Amino acid sequence: MIHNIMPDFSSLCGSCKSQGCCTDSAVPLVFDSDFIELKSIGKATNEFLHDRxxxxxxxxxxxxxxDSTECVFWIDDKCSIYHQRPFDCRAYPFDILKVNxxxxxxxxSCNPDSDWSWAESYLQDLEKDRAFSEVMQKVEIFSGNTSIILPTESEKTPYIILRKVRY
Structure with a gap:
């Protein structure tokens, strides 16, 4: 499993008024491989997931x-399924957008002048992730939207293009 330790974004994102996807309106998607992982820990029922x-x-x-914007897995200010979280969650705060x-x-990022060069190794890990191939096979489903994680997110929050996806 990759991404066991989330980078500390506080120095880059400390002034951001947006909340993380665990506590705001973002609704992470669950791909087939994610579903299998959640099913293995008993978290793939209607109590935790819905069809969208x-x-x-x-x-x-x-x-x-x-009556909340918090994820059902967000308990005591942390992710209760961190090591089994879906690809959408593992990819945060990165996303895939069709550009040209x-x-x-x-x-x-609300801080467009940030140095994101450190993110390259993180992106490479995401491209090796067990679910990445499935996400890219289904990416055309989202081509009418601006992003995979939340269709209107790029309209709400500024973003920086890092590089082309390598698939």
Missing amino acids: NVNGNIIKAINKKK ESYCWIVY
Whole structure:
């Protein structure tokens, strides 16, 4: 498993008014390999996941807590399934956006002058991730939207294009 330690974004993102996807309106998607992983720990039921229509395709997504924007797996200010979290969660704060007919890695950032060069090794790990191939095979499902994680996220938060996706 990769990404056992999340980078510390506080120095880059400390002034950001946005919340992380675990506590805001973002709804991470669950691909087939993610579903199998969640099923192995008993977290693939309707209590935790729901079907979501994305451009006419039904995809599993993580539920929010009742009357809340928090993820059902966000307990005591941490992810209760951290080592089994779906690809969408592992990729945060990075996303894939179609730019000029090419899929690119982007990062949502209110600080466009940040030095994101350190992110290259993180992106390489994501491209080796067990779910990446499946995500890229299904990426056309999202081509009518601006991003994989949340269709309107790039409209809400500024982003920086890091590089083209290597697939």
